[in-house]
Amino acid sequence: MRILTIDTSAVASAAVLDFDPQDLARTARVVANFATKDTRSHAEVLAPGVKSLFTDPVTEGPALDAIIVGTGPGPFTGLRSGITVARTLAFTWGVKLYGMMSLDALAQQVFDTPRYVxxxxxxxxxxxxxxxxxxxxxxxxxxxxxxxxxxxxxxxxxxxxxxxxxxxxxxxxxxxxxxxxxxxxxxxxxxxSQEQPTALELGRAAMRKIAAAGSLEGAGFLDSTPLYMRESDAKVPGPRKRAL
Structure with missing residues (x-):
């Protein structure tokens, strides 16, 4: 199984992972990944970054079983950039799209990190x-x-x-x-204390969910609705006040 993961809840990041859900420990492989350090340039760098992950002709669509996008929580502009790219690619390539809470990526990284003495x-x-x-x-x-x-x-x-x-x-x-x-x-x-969610760790968490459930459909993924957690700062202007 091959998945593309995208997360822009903090930095802009994407990863391609390949694995057999029946033998995750032996088969899980990171095919390619990228992540920025900047938390404010998602729209400019994400699409080129995703394109750099594939050797396939991107217009025809790479061989993928699913796209999994981090749904936040995160700032409006960053989340919108990642989810828009994920939705566009899923529609264009005819690939199933799933959502996953971005904080799960950090939790997976904590779980995978040992304490050294x-x-x-x-x-x-x-x-x-x-x-x-x-x-x-x-x-x-x-x-x-x-x-x-x-x-x-x-x-x-x-x-x-x-x-x-x-x-x-x-x-x-x-x-x-x-x-x-x-x-x-x-x-x-x-x-x-400096770690941010990334698509690579989101992918590792997604692989565990898929392996535990035995299938993509049974893994309990979310849809791609963003978790903004706040009302938008932008407001629709009200009616003009009468001058007289």
Whole structure:
């Protein structure tokens, strides 16, 4: 099975992964991937970045079983760019499109990252329930709570970091608001305090869901509706006031 994943909830990123759902541990392979460091140039770099992943004639459509797009939560402009590209490619290429919460990508990365002592992996990075958080700007974070096995427990939410109860917190949101989180009894993992969701980690999380369910259809993916979590700043103008 081959999937294309796209995520623009923070950085612009895309990845192509190949795997056999019946033997994920031995067959999972990253065919190609790209990710920017910039969180504000999604529209300019995403389409060329996706094109660079394929050797197939892109106009004819590469051999894909599905496109999976990160639905956020994230800022309006970034999410819109990624979801629009994903929807366009799915329609043009005739490929099924699925959505997946972007915070799941960070949770999967936490789950896959061991804790090292003296150069040896000694334990998982998260030993119990944990939270992943990204920057929502306006002095707030997007966050969700997961079990130690990276299963979603609660969320997503948007709000002040101080709203998060005492727990391990991972991700760029944790790094930005480390003082507020520490004041509330949370533990910020310094080695994981700059991480953002990427399409590569979203793809790894998607592979696990597909392997566990045995099929794309049974994996419980979302549709591609964006999780903006806030009302749009743009408002339709009201009627003009009378001058007299």
């Amino acid at each position: 003296d150069g040896r992996a000694v334990a998982p990075l998260a030993m119990a329930d944990f939270v992943v958080a990204t920057d929502a700007r306006r002095q707030e974070v997007y966050w969700a709570k997961y079990s130690a096995s990276a299963a979603l427990i609660d969320g997503p939410h948007v709000g002040p970091a101080a709203d998060i109860l005492p727990v391990q917190v991972f991700g760029a949101g944790a790094g930005i608001y480390a003082q507020q989180l520490a004041a509330g009894g949370c533990v910020v993992e310094a080695s994981f």
